[in-house]
Amino acid sequence: TQSEGTLSGNSPIKEISPSRSLSLSPPLATVRGARTDMSASASSAGDEKGVAAPPQPQPQEPAPVEQCKGANGLDKVVLREVRGCSAEVYLYGGHVTSWKDEHGEELLFVSNKAIFKPPKAIRGGIPICFPQFSNFGNLEQHGFARNRTWTIDTDPPPFPVPTSNRAYVDLILKPTEEDLKIWPHSFEYRLRVALGPGGDLMLTSRIRNTNADGKPFSFTFAYHTYFSISDISEVRVEGLETLDYLDNLQERARFTEQGDAIVFESELDRIYLGTPSKIAIIDHEKKRTFVVRKGGLPDAVVWNPWDKKAKAMSDFGDDEYKRMVCVEAAAIEKQITLKPGEEWTGKLELSAVPSSYYSGQLDPDRVIQDSSVPEDSIS
Numbered sequence: 001t002q003s004e005g006t007l008s009g010n011s012p013i014k015e016i017s018p019s020r021s022l023s024l025s026p027p028l029a030t031v032r033g034a035r036t037d038m039s040a041s042a043s044s045a046g047d048e049k050g051v052a053a054p055p056q057p058q059p060q061e062p063a064p065v066e067q068c069k070g071a072n073g074l075d076k077v078v079l080r081e082v083r084g085c086s087a088e089v090y091l092y093g094g095h096v097t098s099w100k101d102e103h104g105e106e107l108l109f110v111s112n113k114a115i116f117k118p119p120k121a122i123r124g125g126i127p128i129c130f131p132q133f134s135n136f137g138n139l140e141q142h143g144f145a146r147n148r149t150w151t152i153d154t155d156p157p158p159f160p161v162p163t164s165n166r167a168y169v170d171l172i173l174k175p176t177e178e179d180l181k182i183w184p185h186s187f188e189y190r191l192r193v194a195l196g197p198g199g200d201l202m203l204t205s206r207i208r209n210t211n212a213d214g215k216p217f218s219f220t221f222a223y224h225t226y227f228s229i230s231d232i233s234e235v236r237v238e239g240l241e242t243l244d245y246l247d248n249l250q251e252r253a254r255f256t257e258q259g260d261a262i263v264f265e266s267e268l269d270r271i272y273l274g275t276p277s278k279i280a281i282i283d284h285e286k287k288r289t290f291v292v293r294k295g296g297l298p299d300a301v302v303w304n305p306w307d308k309k310a311k312a313m314s315d316f317g318d319d320e321y322k323r324m325v326c327v328e329a330a331a332i333e334k335q336i337t338l339k340p341g342e343e344w345t346g347k348l349e350l351s352a353v354p355s356s357y358y359s360g361q362l363d364p365d366r367v368i369q370d371s372s373v374p375e376d377s378i379s
Helices: 030-049 179-181 306-312
Strands: 066-069 074-079 086-090 095-100 168-171 189-193 199-208 216-223 227-228 235-238 244-247 253-256 266-271 277-284 288-293 299-304 326-336 341-354
Touching: 030 179, 095 199, 199 326, 216 341, 235 326, 253 266, 253 299, 253 341, 266 326, 277 326, 288 326, 326 341
Parallel strands: none
Antiparallel strands: 066 074, 074 086, 086 095, 168 189, 189 199, 199 341, 216 326, 227 326, 235 277, 244 253, 244 266, 266 299, 277 288, 288 341, 299 326
16 A cells, blocks of 8 residues: 655645546636627527627636746746646656746746756756765766656556646656666656645656566665745744754764754755754744745755855855855755665645744644654655
């Protein structure tokens, strides 16, 4: 049985029934109520005059899923929700590069110097770190999933929770012969990116060991999320108080967080261990809070490169560190190990809400049951 939980008590992660097949370029939908009323009105008018009424323009709403070209001709999928929220996913990297609210405001950070040209990874958005986070292993930095071209999965295995939401796309990544030379394990990585009716962005990763030789494999993982913020000096991260962390700036020495919240006054690069299922990024100037909910991902990375490291990165603007912060749902300290046939599920749900809370009450209207998120998300 698939061992999966919900990411909040009142609002489970919204997943899609497999009976709703993906249409890459569905026709523009028609508002049914308006169409019915207008047709009736036109028919009535025609009957009175004894002639057919002229056709009436039909109100239309954007297609929830559209495949098109992005930067440098790379394929991407655009997701739209009827209230105006949107998200964009590049097939290169299975990489979410945009998440906008109903006002069209961008919620993710992508560098103005980002290079949309393989094999360079895209700087910003939500890179996927698999099968290795950072240099925790012998592979290239952050593994190879973010440097590969994924394909659209038209027949994914069933998701357990049906919903009527249509703004989602399923992608799949399998190893190439070159991948098997550097990481000799057969796998299927299925990624669903979905946009909820309220504008929440949801990513669900399902990684299965398909080795035919009976061998298990282990990996580390992260959703390397870059959030767009007003100014790094105006931001604090809550939910990681009193936890142990590994400091990447001090050879991964272990410390315990002493502050009531994480604030930024210089470069910061930490891996927090055994984190809760909910973390908040509070932007005082924008009066906005990003709420990060996660399942199957016990760790969290917090990173800002500050000025010196920003200037040293060719695909990152010198002052852009002021407008971004990375808070990453991850599984790093303890590797995930899968036997042949086993599947791991890692979930991420992002919300952007007004900042009207105080510390310890990140989301008073939405209760989360931490016990509902399984520590063991392998089936």
